[in-house]
Amino acid sequence: xxxxxxxxTGATGKHMVEQALEQGHLVTAFxxxxxKLGIMHSNLTITKGDxxxxxxxxxxxxxxxxxxxxxxxxxxxxxxxxxxxxxxIIQAMKTAGVKRLICQTSLGYGDSIKLLDQTPFxxxxxxVPFILKKAFADHSLQxxxxxxxxxxxxxxRPANLTDEAFTGIYKQGFPATEKKLKMKISRADVxxxxxxxxxxxxxxxxxxxLSY
Numbered sequence: 704x705x706x707x708x709x710x711x712t713g714a715t716g717k718h719m720v721e722q723a724l725e726q727g728h729l730v731t732a733f734x735x736x737x738x739k740l741g742i743m744h745s746n747l748t749i750t751k752g753d754x755x756x757x758x759x760x761x762x763x764x765x766x767x768x769x770x771x772x773x774x775x776x777x778x779x780x781x782x783x784x785x786x787x788x789x790x791x792i793i794q795a796m797k798t799a800g801v802k803r804l805i806c807q808t809s810l811g812y813g814d815s816i817k818l819l820d821q822t823p824f825x826x827x828x829x830x831v832p833f834i835l836k837k838a839f840a841d842h843s844l845q846x847x848x849x850x851x852x853x854x855x856x857x858x859x860r861p862a863n864l865t866d867e868a869f870t871g872i873y874k875q876g877f878p879a880t881e882k883k884l885k886m887k888i889s890r891a892d893v894x895x896x897x898x899x900x901x902x903x904x905x906x907x908x909x910x911x912x913l914s915y
Contacts, residue, residue: 704901707731707763709754709792710773712739715807715864718894719771720747726898733763754788760795769803769901770796786844793852804856805900806849807893808842810886810912814879846910855907857900861893862886862914871895876911885915 706723710716711732717740723730724744731748732740740749752759754774764770772792776784789806796804849856862884869891874884896913900906 704768705729705731705766706769706771706901707733707767708771708773709733709788710775710807712736713773713775714866715890715893716773717742718869718891719773719897722891722894722898723771731763731767733760754784754791757791757794760791761798764795764799764801767799767801769805770801771897771901772804772806773897775807783841783844785841786848789845790848793848793854796854797852802855803901804849804852804854805859805897806845806856807859807861807897808846808910809839810860810862810914814910850908857897857906857908858910859893859897859900860910860912861888862912863888864893865889867891869895870915872915874912874914876906876909877914881912888913888915 706728708716708719708723708730711720712734720730720732720740720742724746729746731750733750733752734740735751735753737749737751750763752763754760770792772789774785774788793804796802846858849858863886865887867889869889871892873888873892873896875896877884893913
């Protein structure tokens with residue numbers, strides 16, 4: 704398949720690029736700074752652009768079969784890169800006639816907020832309401848844009864992301880009342896799940912959680 708990946712220079716995005724290339728896909732990495740990707744491959748096209756400029760996305764979107772999105776920002780930064788960036792991606796997809804969108808957000812808000820009960824006290828009562836408050840709000844708006852898009856979307860909601868090794872074994876699509884979750888998952892496993900959604904319809908137009 705011909706895939707375009709947004710957020711390709713991020714920690715999860717790099718795993719996505721590498722795994723997609725290993726699987727034989729033709730990959731376009733849409734990035735602000737190409738020097739940060741550090742991956743070279745005959746099936747990889749690196750396109751420089753700005754997510755906040757919708758017109759710069761449309762040329763790269765032409766001819767793509769699907770979109771993978773792992774855009775984000777440091778927790779201590781304000782802004783709307785997730786929501787506004789995703790809104791621009793959706794507009795470009797509609798212009799180019801691309802239907803499949805796989806996007807990473809996060810567990811811990813909306814109908815998954817109950818899962819925070821399984822996290823440490825400091826995370827639930829300090830980090831989430833203070834440090835992650837604006838990031839979660841941006842994720843929430845990002846999800847609303849996706850849900851209203853009428854695209855063929857899947858929103859992957861991982862627990863706390865780690866740099867641990869790929870396992871290929873993780874829980875997915877569990878209810879908010881699920882017990883005995885480790886509330887963490889490696890970025891490599893998140894990339895694995897998202898790539899599998901390119902052809903699977905189990906979670907089509909759903910928001911499956913991911914965790915060990």
